[in-house]
Amino acid sequence: MFKRDKDPIVDVKKGLMIQDVRRKAIDDAPNSPLPKSYKVNELAHDLHPGHIKATLIKREEIGLNSYLLTFRSLSENERFPYFEAGQFISVSAKVNESIVTRPYSIFSSPMEALKGILSIAVGRDGFFSSYLIDIMELGTKVIIGDPLGDFHYNSLRDKKTIFGIAGGTGVTPFISMIKAIEEGSEDFNLTLLYGVRTKKHLLYDFRKLKNPKIKVIVVFSDERVPGYECGFITKELISKYIPKDSSIFMCGPDKMYSFVSNELSQLGIDKNLVRMEHNSIKSIDMENPHEFELKVHLRDEIYTIKAKENETILTAFERSGLCVPSKCRSGICGLCHTRLISGSYFVDSKNDHVRLADKKFRYIHPCASYPRSDMELDVPPLDILKEL
Amino acid sequence: MKKYDCVVIGAGNGGLAAAVKILLSGKTCLVCEKHNIPGGFATSFKRGRFEFEASLHELNGIGKGNLFGGTRRIMDELGVTPLVEWIQIKNAYRLISKKENIDFILPFGIDNIIKACDTLCENGGIEAKKFLDLSKTVYEAVAYIGECNGKPDKEVMQTKYYDYLAVSSYSVNEVFESLNTPEIIKNVLSAYWSYLGVGFDNMSFVHFANMAYSYFLMGATVPKSRSHEMSLAFEKRIHDLGGDIFFNTEVVKILTDENGHVKGVELKNGDIIETKHVIANISPHKVYANMLDEKAIPERAIKLCNFRKFAGRGLTVFLGLNKSPEELGITEHSYFVYNSSDSVEMYKEMSAKGHYAGQATCCLNNVNPGCSEEGTTILYMTSLFFDDVWKDVEEKDYFKYKNEIASHFIDEFEKATHTNIKDHIEEIAIATPVTYARYAGHPEGVIYGYENTYKDNLMARVMMVNEDAFIKGLRFGGAFGERGIGYPSSYTSGYNEARRTLKDMEEDSNV
Numbered sequence: 003m004f005k006r007d008k009d010p011i012v013d014v015k016k017g018l019m020i021q022d023v024r025r026k027a028i029d030d031a032p033n034s035p036l037p038k039s040y041k042v043n044e045l046a047h048d049l050h051p052g053h054i055k056a057t058l059i060k061r062e063e064i065g066l067n068s069y070l071l072t073f074r075s076l077s078e079n080e081r082f083p084y085f086e087a088g089q090f091i092s093v094s095a096k097v098n099e100s101i102v103t104r105p106y107s108i109f110s111s112p113m114e115a116l117k118g119i120l121s122i123a124v125g126r127d128g129f130f131s132s133y134l135i136d137i138m139e140l141g142t143k144v145i146i147g148d149p150l151g152d153f154h155y156n157s158l159r160d161k162k163t164i165f166g167i168a169g170g171t172g173v174t175p176f177i178s179m180i181k182a183i184e185e186g187s188e189d190f191n192l193t194l195l196y197g198v199r200t201k202k203h204l205l206y207d208f209r210k211l212k213n214p215k216i217k218v219i220v221v222f223s224d225e226r227v228p229g230y231e232c233g234f235i236t237k238e239l240i241s242k243y244i245p246k247d248s249s250i251f252m253c254g255p256d257k258m259y260s261f262v263s264n265e266l267s268q269l270g271i272d273k274n275l276v277r278m279e280h281n282s283i284k285s286i287d288m289e290n291p292h293e294f295e296l297k298v299h300l301r302d303e304i305y306t307i308k309a310k311e312n313e314t315i316l317t318a319f320e321r322s323g324l325c326v327p328s329k330c331r332s333g334i335c336g337l338c339h340t341r342l343i344s345g346s347y348f349v350d351s352k353n354d355h356v357r358l359a360d361k362k363f364r365y366i367h368p369c370a371s372y373p374r375s376d377m378e379l380d381v382p383p384l385d386i387l388k389e390l
Numbered sequence: 391m392k393k394y395d396c397v398v399i400g401a402g403n404g405g406l407a408a409a410v411k412i413l414l415s416g417k418t419c420l421v422c423e424k425h426n427i428p429g430g431f432a433t434s435f436k437r438g439r440f441e442f443e444a445s446l447h448e449l450n451g452i453g454k455g456n457l458f459g460g461t462r463r464i465m466d467e468l469g470v471t472p473l474v475e476w477i478q479i480k481n482a483y484r485l486i487s488k489k490e491n492i493d494f495i496l497p498f499g500i501d502n503i504i505k506a507c508d509t510l511c512e513n514g515g516i517e518a519k520k521f522l523d524l525s526k527t528v529y530e531a532v533a534y535i536g537e538c539n540g541k542p543d544k545e546v547m548q549t550k551y552y553d554y555l556a557v558s559s560y561s562v563n564e565v566f567e568s569l570n571t572p573e574i575i576k577n578v579l580s581a582y583w584s585y586l587g588v589g590f591d592n593m594s595f596v597h598f599a600n601m602a603y604s605y606f607l608m609g610a611t612v613p614k615s616r617s618h619e620m621s622l623a624f625e626k627r628i629h630d631l632g633g634d635i636f637f638n639t640e641v642v643k644i645l646t647d648e649n650g651h652v653k654g655v656e657l658k659n660g661d662i663i664e665t666k667h668v669i670a671n672i673s674p675h676k677v678y679a680n681m682l683d684e685k686a687i688p689e690r691a692i693k694l695c696n697f698r699k700f701a702g703r704g705l706t707v708f709l710g711l712n713k714s715p716e717e718l719g720i721t722e723h724s725y726f727v728y729n730s731s732d733s734v735e736m737y738k739e740m741s742a743k744g745h746y747a748g749q750a751t752c753c754l755n756n757v758n759p760g761c762s763e764e765g766t767t768i769l770y771m772t773s774l775f776f777d778d779v780w781k782d783v784e785e786k787d788y789f790k791y792k793n794e795i796a797s798h799f800i801d802e803f804e805k806a807t808h809t810n811i812k813d814h815i816e817e818i819a820i821a822t823p824v825t826y827a828r829y830a831g832h833p834e835g836v837i838y839g840y841e842n843t844y845k846d847n848l849m850a851r852v853m854m855v856n857e858d859a860f861i862k863g864l865r866f867g868g869a870f871g872e873r874g875i876g877y878p879s880s881y882t883s884g885y886n887e888a889r890r891t892l893k894d895m896e897e898d899s900n901v
């Protein structure tokens with residue numbers, strides 16, 4: 003440490019010697035080998051492995067037209083991380099010439115992940131889901147993008163009781179939450195209003211639940227069942243069941259969102275108090291969509307591909323088999339962040355979540371953007387998809 | 391095989407500045423970044439309707455008009471200035487310290503500081519001035535030494551900068567002591583210590599004076615669209631100058647030839663890039679332990695690493711609040727909320743597990759009112775750990791543990807400022823050493839590079855920079871470089887290592 007002297011001349015001399023002090027300290031330091039890794043960095047890797055190679059080990063129909071797909075990681079040192087119940091993963095697979103990635107809410111619980119199991123519920127909507135249900139064989143290799151998203155309970159942000167509103171397979175994140183509460187990995191109360199078409203469409207047998215922290219009210223839209231609510235999730239139903247002092251979480255199809263949001267606003271509930279899981283951005287229905295040409299840079303490789311005006315730019319990449327990153331498919335997570343070199347595009351303002359500076363310097367999220375001209379783009383590649 | 395004059399590993403501040411400097415001299419340069427965006431810590435992220443700044447509390451050395459410092463000079467030379475909009479911060483900080491019962495706002499500007507200190511105790515202004523005058527001499531001496539490329543004129547040093555020589559082996563606290571600075575003045579002027587990350591018994595006064603004086607003198611700024619704006623501005627310069635930048639591209643090996651000189655790098659996907667010059671924007675610890683052939687590493691490189699001490703590991707709580715700063719009663723941009731104003735005591739407390747000692751907290755709206763929707767607030771609180779206190783956290787306890795810690799931070803802020811934050815949290819994100827370890831990949835989640843201790847102080851590092859470069863063709867820029875942490879330091883060291891690399895290239899061609 004420092005030592006001051008009475009004589010300033012001595013101090014000046016010391017000041018000129020700071021290099022010698024440092025040099026000597028290096029001389030005296032041990033030459034023991036440097037650590038190859040650190041515990042905190044290992045935990046970081048366990049929690050966020052990035053992408054995990056996995057395989058489909060089980061598929062079963064759990065509700066009419068809904069299937070439970072279970073994956074296991076391919077290697078011991080690349081297992082699924084612990085996560086916050088309600089989060090989603092992405093699943094990437096090769097379908098014909100396309101390399102496709104889609105987000106799915108996790109059905110299984112955080113503790114199950116530590117045991118190497120991860121499952122998702124897949125409904126028959128869209129081409130990749132149909133592939134997963136009808137075509138993909140058990141044992142097929144997929145790449146799973148690690149858990150992400152804010153659709154989970156947070157003790158500092160949320161009230162101790164969550165009021166969940168779910169529609170269809172939108173119940174999946176709530177099932178993970180229920181399992182988490184039951185196994186003790188999460189601690190909060192959940193009251194769930196679950197809208198589903200008929201008894202046959204139910205994804206989970208809620209009657210077996212005995213935990214006082216969990217209350218599920220099933221609402222059938224297409225049939226009357228004694229002892230159950232029936233119809234849509236209206237403001238009357240909401241006021242009947244909403245617990246005092248709760249945070250509202252909602253997950254379901256876009257149609258349900260617009261209907262229920264309207265009901266909620268009639269109840270005077272501020273939309274910013276409702277946490278909504280985001281849905282994938284779809285293709286736009288259009289006759290004879292125009293086709294554009296995209297020049298795509300992946301590092302120092304250049305590809306020229308076709309892109310339809312009614313499909314997102316990400317869809318065009320995937321159709322051409324390019325190995326590019328994506329995850330949420332709703333414009334939010336930013337994993338597909340791409341530099342626009344030239345050309346124009348369209349993005350719906352409600353899906354436009356690029357950062358401020360991205361706007362200024364012309365970066366886009368291809369998962370939320372549609373081409374409006376020929377374009378030139380610089381995309382960060384995702385090499386691991388080549389292993390599919 | 392692809393070939394470049396220089397490859398930069400990592401697109402953090404240091405890597406970006408280095409690349410632009412190399413490209414400006416007409417050399418070819420490739421930047422490899424393992425993430426999909428540039429900036430390293432200098433970035434932003436979105437949660438709900440909020441865009442959070444990931445790291446920057448305040449940027450020093452931009453200044454305004456004719457009063458500007460090193461950061462601005464580099465931004466000008468690299469052509470970044472016209473691409474970024476900076477906003478000036480009003481006051482330096484509000485210090486709320488429990489132990490001494492201080493609640494004080496320190497303004498920017500030397501005269502303003504002196505005036506404000508006059509209200510603290512008798513002769514407070516005069517006493518503060520003594521300290522600031524000495525800081526000024528040191529600040530100017532360091533600039534002079536820099537201008538002379540480390541070889542200053544002895545005469546000039548012994549006349550004009552005599553005071554610099556006299557105190558250059560002093561710690562900050564020793565300077566306070568020898569000036570007999572009143573306790574309260576010392577307290578309010580040392581609050582800045584946590585941005586430098588070493589207790590003031592072990593920090594060279596030269597380092598402090600060099601960093602803090604310019605901060606006091608010319609104030610600080612933030613870029614309008616978060617630090618992501620600066621990082622993208624640098625990226626644009628790299629493209630405009632014909633450079634390449636590969637994202638999602640991790641470098642796993644630095645390759646050397648039979649003489650131990652750099653000959654290329656290997657990427658994670660197996661590709662090899664040929665180059666004779668690498669500027670690493672990452673830690674020497676990582677490079678020597680994992681990325682080089684052991685035979686190429688001299689013993690002294692290992693000793694140098696073992697001699698050094700990792701500086702602070704970070705923790706930040708990001709809050710998006712559903713009330714405006716006025717409604718919440720948050721009046722300032724920068725707060726230091728400390729248990730004590732004694733940097734030595736604080737440093738010790740921050741080295742022990744479970745201990746909370748203080749926080750540096752910013753309300754972005756109070757400098758950049760448009761940063762979030764009307765009726766909302768962005769607040770972020772940062773603290774440091776001076777030891778590896780997160781190493782025993784278990785995977786399944788991680789989320790709960792970080793919320794517990796964050797809760798404590800918020801409580802302390804509420805108590806100190808008499809505000810209610812907890813009832814208004816719309817979005818929250820918590821970055822821990824684990825997050826930082828994942829994001830930048832530095833050991834133990836260190837965000838502050840190596841500690842600028844007495845023995846490893848700034849001036850000694852700068853003077854020994856060539857002696858510390860053990861492998862021909864390999865240099866280190868960024869927070870683990872010569873100047874240590876912070877935006878100005880990481881940009882500057884990247885820039886300086888590029889200058890040195892250009893010199894190395896000249897020598898190559900002379901051989």
Ligand SMILES: Cc1cc2nc3c(=O)[nH]c(=O)nc-3n(C[C@H](O)[C@H](O)[C@H](O)COP(=O)(O)OP(=O)(O)OC[C@H]3O[C@@H](n4cnc5c(N)ncnc54)[C@H](O)[C@@H]3O)c2cc1C
Pocket residue numbers: 399400401402403404405422423424425428429430431432444445446447448449450639640641642671672704705706772829830831837838867868869870874875876877878880881
């Ligand atoms: C919460 C917080 C608050 C801060 N506040 C301030 C402040 O107010 N003012 C201030 O001046 N400073 C502040 N700092 C410090 C400042 O952010 C850092 O000192 C600075 O950004 C470090 O820059 P760097 O050049 O060292 O690069 P880093 O940001 O460390 O970036 C290194 C880059 O290298 C990449 N990389 C790592 N390994 C590899 C590899 N093998 N291959 C390819 N790429 C790789 C990483 O992905 C990363 O992008 C703060 C930091 C934090 C975390």
